[in-house]
Amino acid sequence: MDLTRAADLIRRGEIAGIPTETVYGLAANALDVAAIERIYAAKGRPKTSPLIVHVDSIEMAKTLVAEWPPAAQVLAERFWPGPLTLILPKRAIVPDLVTAGLPTVGLRMPAHPVALALIRACGLPLAAPSANRFTGLSPTTAQHVRDSLGDRVPLVLDGGPCAVGIESTVVSLAGPKPVLLRPGAITREEIEAVTGPLGEYVKSGLSDASPGLHAKHYSPRTRLILGPPPPEGNGAWVFHAHAIEGPRAVEMPSDPEKYAAALYDTLHQLDQGGLDWIAVEPPPASPRWDAILDRLTRAASAGDS
């Protein structure tokens, strides 16, 4: 069975593509430096970008952190398993390579039966970034992983299309107040309902402290425009409310959860279409669309990667 094979590979220090409820991950034993090297090599990712470590329980999470504050307990009880990553001070057993030298580690318990079964079968925490080349579009199907990484990954477990479709919400609990580092399926309001008001993110000297904050990230190869189509060229209009005449029309769901679930697959497909541009109707200014707006803004950014 593939699950057994994946567990064997990972215990031997290899990597495997795995489904989660958010996006597919490229997983390896989080405690094995040589295995983590393989993740960075396969992705072409700079070693200044920390990886999220996936656990199967609060108990496993506690073995990796120096502190497990009350906010971690209440957030994990409320949102795990699920699309929430908690940043906490790490223990020495977590290699510096996993955290890109940061004194903190990102932890989450995924809500996908295959991911949880794999962590249990290995008996190990699994470091897993999204299973795409660096700055590329995140994969939401096993085929996306194969298209992006090909034979750089020995096995991709197929758990079907990802139900959430965009990456987890990242919340740091390493400072005096919880801070939102990356918007995701769990909204700021939902977090604040548990923790009280979040603090503001303060940029430190470590520009890579949260690579999710890189301007250009999650990008298709085709030029992406967040707004009306340009007059020239051959492109697609990706809309959730307003159809327009002219370009190829791609209608998205008007519900943000359904939109998120469809977003990357839609962009992956359009990216294969030989288009000059993909123009996307700006999402509504509403907290439930924050994570989608964040990913589209980054995908549209011509900035550095």
Ligand code: TXA
């Ligand atoms: O939904 C997800 O989070 C997916 C699935 C596979 O779990 N993973 C994912 O990983 O999106 P990746 O490597 O593409 O993004 C990792 C994010 C970055 O935005 C980074 O900001 C944050 O996690 N992160 C990880 N460790 C961190 C740390 N120690 N301090 C601050 N941010 C950290």
Ligand code: MG
């Ligand atoms: Mg990623």
